[in-house]
Amino acid sequence: MDRRPGLSARLKLTLSYAGFLAVAGALMLAVVWGFLLRYVPDNSQGLLGISPNRYLLVHTFAPAAAVAMAFLLVFGLVGGWILAGRMLAPLDRITAAARTAGSGSLSHRIRMKGRRDEFRELSDAFDSMLEQLESHVAEQQRFAANASHELRTPLAVSRTLLDVAREDPTRDRDELIERLQAVNTRAIDLTEALLLLSRSDRGNVTRESVDLSLVAEEAAETLLPLAEQRRITLDVTGEAAPTRGSAGLLLRMVTNLVQNAIVHNLPTGGTVTVHTGTRDDASVVRVENTGPPLPPELVPTLTEPFRRGTERVRTDEHAGVGLGLAIVHSVVRAHDGTLDLAPRPGGGLLVTVTLPRTP
Numbered sequence: 051m052d053r054r055p056g057l058s059a060r061l062k063l064t065l066s067y068a069g070f071l072a073v074a075g076a077l078m079l080a081v082v083w084g085f086l087l088r089y090v091p092d093n094s095q096g097l098l099g100i101s102p103n104r105y106l107l108v109h110t111f112a113p114a115a116a117v118a119m120a121f122l123l124v125f126g127l128v129g130g131w132i133l134a135g136r137m138l139a140p141l142d143r144i145t146a147a148a149r150t151a152g153s154g155s156l157s158h159r160i161r162m163k164g165r166r167d168e169f170r171e172l173s174d175a176f177d178s179m180l181e182q183l184e185s186h187v188a189e190q191q192r193f194a195a196n197a198s199h200e201l202r203t204p205l206a207v208s209r210t211l212l213d214v215a216r217e218d219p220t221r222d223r224d225e226l227i228e229r230l231q232a233v234n235t236r237a238i239d240l241t242e243a244l245l246l247l248s249r250s251d252r253g254n255v256t257r258e259s260v261d262l263s264l265v266a267e268e269a270a271e272t273l274l275p276l277a278e279q280r281r282i283t284l285d286v287t288g289e290a291a292p293t294r295g296s297a298g299l300l301l302r303m304v305t306n307l308v309q310n311a312i313v314h315n316l317p318t319g320g321t322v323t324v325h326t327g328t329r330d331d332a333s334v335v336r337v338e339n340t341g342p343p344l345p346p347e348l349v350p351t352l353t354e355p356f357r358r359g360t361e362r363v364r365t366d367e368h369a370g371v372g373l374g375l376a377i378v379h380s381v382v383r384a385h386d387g388t389l390d391l392a393p394r395p396g397g398g399l400l401v402t403v404t405l406p407r408t409p
Contacts, residue, residue, distance in 0.1 A: 067130030075122040140169035156184035204237040255296040262291035288326035291333035311339035341398035353379040
């Protein structure tokens with residue numbers, strides 16, 4: 051924004067210091083004038099006939115007072131300029147860091163040393179903001195790169211299939227159509243997941259009263275055929291867990307958690323338990339599943355978009371698009387909640403979603 055030039059903060063502080071000092075000096079002189087010289091007689095003999103009279107004292111005191119006032123004014127200007135410069139030096143560093151960040155460099159940090167004060171608190175807050183902003187930009191760049199890669203794959207496969215069909219007209223058309231349909235279905239699923247992730251990231255969701263226990267039952271009922279197909283026991287327990295939010299997004303959140311627990315489970319004989327309830331001022335959804343052991347360093351990365359650990363990659367028809375837990379994390383943040391992932395000692399994963407509870 052273009053602004054008209056004005057007085058700098060340093061000059062304003064300097065004038066303030068000098069003006070305050072001059073006013074203080076003038077008040078001191080006024081006190082001397084008012085409470086000392088008023089008791090000196092104004093006659094030719096002076097006080098007791100031996101002291102100077104008021105006329106002589108005034109003519110003697112006035113030049114000295116003027117010199118003192120001039121000294122105070124100069125001292126206030128010089129000292130105020132130096133003090134203001136020292137006081138505003140941290141602000142200059144913060145301004146320089148802000149301009150560096152504005153030019154596109156988010157890796158710069160102020161890291162101001164010294165004891166805590168207002169400027170250092172501002173510096174620490176600015177460093178924290180830059181750190182979060184840099185992390186967010188890096189995450190968005192990774193997301194864009196991964197999304198481009200994921201979207202390019204089905205398109206490349208489709209082009210390859212069409213090239214093969216053009217070069218070999220005798221090839222079975224039914225097989226080609228079936229493979230093209232599978233590739234297009236995966237591309238559509240990925241696009242819908244990206245749109246849902248974008249919607250939940252914006253956070254502008256329509257809020258209404260939602261019972262998470264009913265949402266969990268609906269999600270479990272939808273995914274029960276998948277669990278039976280994989281011979282996995284799916285249980286829903288708990289009590290009412292009221293909250294406020296988007297019913298559609300919360301249903302997708304629980305559905306993704308349950309589907310994730312079913313797909314990444316034991317080959318047969320596994321279990322998935324969905325439990326809902328309340329705790330203090332929060333409503334809780336807990337999804338626990340059996341499965342292969344997970345390395346502790348892998349668990350925190352599972353909520354990143356397109357992040358699939360080696361042990362969790364699936365090659366069957368329920369491979370997904372790598373956005374399941376990313377969408378869950380985004381929906382939880384949009385509803386001012388928390389998401390906690392923890393590996394189970396015997397293998398599998400325990401996911402806990404905590405959302406604000408409504409009366």
